[in-house]
Ligand SMILES: Nc1nc2c(ncn2[C@@H]2O[C@H](COP(=O)(O)OP(=O)(O)O)[C@@H](O)[C@H]2O)c(=O)[nH]1
């Protein structure tokens with residue numbers, strides 16, 4: 050299956066809700082047009098504030114330019130929505146970046162951190178990069194086991210210690226091993242107990258300082274994993290995590306299981322943090338690099 054096909058299939062539930070209604074709305078062009086457009090966007094969890102912003106932009110653009118066809122208006126809408134995603138190239142695409150690049154996976158329990166860690170290992174390995182994983186969610190034995198299984202399946206080394214071990218110590222070992230072996234990437238899975246914010250903050254801080262001590266040249270990319278099925282509630286998780294750690298990228302998972310895919314727009318707009326990947330299933334290849342244009346086009350158009 051091609052990349053585009055995979056995106057469309059992964060976003061099918063959101064597409065069902067949005068694409069058909071949007072296209073017919075643009076061609077009907079009835080008096081309630083702007084109101085209806087706003088409602089469609091809200092129904093896909095773009096959120097009321099961002100939906101209004103998008104529709105107001107379209108309204109003033111149409112007023113100023115009097116577009117000759119619905120296709121031009123739709124293209125403008127696509128443009129506006131794509132532009133809401135910040136354009137920051139990912140560090141792993143920069144060949145001059147010092148190795149190892151350290152990715153710290155954060156997010157609450159159950160959002161898909163460990164799965165995404167495994168999927169990322171598969172993706173980078175597939176690109177010919179060398180990867181090591183760190184099982185720094187030492188809170189649950191099952192989480193360590195889960196990551197070890199991914200490592201075995203992908204033939205990627207996994208650094209782990211006993212359940213209950215200091216997560217920063219696991220992170221340290223992981224980065225140390227990555228440096229010693231000259232690997233490209235160290236991806237560290239963490240626990241996400243948001244109930245105890247002070248502890249979590251201290252834990253992530255400690256991991257961060259241990260990593261920068263061991264690998265001073267290695268930039269640490271903190272990827273917040275968010276579950277798309279909770280829709281607008283993902284915004285408050287993002288807000289909370291922003292207070293805890295300097296989040297530099299987002300991963301939106303479980304888009305295959307929800308029609309709330311529009312939340313990606315709201316999330317990116319909120320703090321101008323780039324969405325890096327989307328999860329569209331449970332398998333190793335069900336993680337796609339995020340492309341704002343393709344994403345927006347897929348949810349707005351039936352094609
Ligand atoms: N359908 C679907 N399920 C996913 C996706 N990502 C993760 N999951 C599932 O979500 C559940 C929790 O994932 P896990 O990685 O253990 O979450 P963690 O607690 O954040 O580490 C597992 O059953 C995963 O298979 C996705 O993109 N789509």
Ligand SMILES: [Mg+2]
Pocket residue numbers: 162163164186192238
């Ligand atoms: Mg986990």
